[in-house]
Amino acid sequence: MAEYDRWDIRKLLILRTLRERGTVTATAEALLLTPSAVSQQLTNLAKQLGVPLLEAQGRRVRLTDAAELVLRHAAAVFEQLERADAELAAYVHGDVGEVRVGAFSTAVPALVVPAVRVLRTTRPGISVQVREAEAAEAYELLAAGAVDLALSLAVQAPTAADPRFTRVPLLADPLDLALPRDHALAGADAVRLADLAAEPWIFGGSGPWSDITRGACEAAGFSPHQGHSAAGWTAILAMVEAGMGVALVPRMAAVRRDGVVMRALDADRPHRHVVAAVRRGAEEGVAVARVLAALREVAARLDR
Template identity: 85%
Template sequence: MVDWDIRKLQILRTLGERGTVTATAEALRMTPSAVSQQLTNLAKQVGVPLLEAHGRRVRLTDAARLVLRHAEAVFEQLERADAELAAYVHGEVGEVRVAAFSTAVPALVVPAVRALRTAHPGVTLRVREAEAGEAYELLAAGDVDLALSLAAQAPTAADPRFTRVPLLADPLDVALPRDHPLAAAEGLRLADLAGEPWIFGGSGPWSDITRGACEAAGFSPVQGHSAAGWTAILAMVEAGMGVALVPRMAAVARGGVVMRELGAQRPVRHVVAAVRKGGADSPAVGRALDALRSAAAA
């Protein structure tokens, strides 16, 4: 029987995700030579090749994928063991490290912190602002316990490393200058604004969301200006430079901007939390998720 080494399996999994020994070493805070040595030893232990050259990178062999398919169940069970042990030793006490995207921090995480202080003072949140790519890297590496992102940027539900928890369907409202002819129009539809200059980022998730929502309404938005931050976007709307879709949880009141709902067919963006498989069994993580759900419901 093979003498399995959890650390070597973690290195193999990380290499499968990162694709190079150098990137794996950086992620695990190891030297490239140490990564190579550990994987060479693992291949000797299991008696089959685990890596094959693929251009300048390496990729997992079928045997390596077989090993990891079984290893994922082991990782999940160890996560559950950590959670149960923490519950045994500390009960509902502990620090939960959270990575969250910028608009989720004031809208969801801060209210959760306040709720936990009142209802479960033994549970504390340590917050790190991070976009989805970084957040899931931190979660996979064990550097955070919980990640918040848009569902479109989250790993799929089939990813064996994580459990996804739906939090919020955040409506997208349209921001108009206060003196816009349609600012007070009844039954405003997104299609009514097809001829307007739109303000959104040149690339990235918000660009995709804006374009996707407008195309679903039957038109391709003409980008009048490019900006990524909500302060800049709303300032330009206020100045009459264009219109913009704004998620409700990101909206900030400005005197010269009217926020209009778009009715039953309004677009939404979905916000999810994710934990490592088995991690939700931790009492502290469970309380943090409960607090985030309550913040989302409010």
């Protein structure tokens, strides 16, 4: 008879998190444990399974081939447990439950809050707990079990082939051009990105928005000169209003300012793609499915 008690789910979760986070310290922080507790649990798991799971690599540790084999099989176990948990919750609660949502800043007012309003009317037994997080961090929270659903940008999301998650495309958010009100092109019949090739551009020094802005401009045939660096939309639009430069702004993030003209681009209009994700198997839970449906409904309105 197989010794199934060797397969400790909690310890397997620690091992999986170590592979995702890379260090014992980061794993401990993600799971709210001490580094010594993480090391002890993994040592015990190695003894239970009878194979070495970690090997020293300088000051760090790396997973052995045996550990990768263990995790490959554990992935199916985690998926099935998510399905079981979702089905049990549906059986016990029906349309009742709490869904924890991690979302990047502009998605909160544009997508999450309207979805919560929809649910209050249609599914009052489902509550949503919102946690604002950077787009990449939302997936880390999802993997660690800190949220049940993550909203992120496709450029920062794991690939659709990642076995841990089920991804749901939500929205292709157009990027509009923010110009000072007195700019020569503010009232032009049509505007192309290439018309702004000589302008100072305002965008973050690194991260997804830098990549999106540079990628859009390079697709239009030029490399943007970064006149100023800012990550927050309030700061970016304030600088545009002051005539300090131009910027690409997601339509979801645009806030009206008297001194800024927002122009939709024509032939080369870029987009950023917003996706939702859940741990694979959890999408079958009633409460999570209801929240996803409400998010799709809101996204469909915005996409018109």
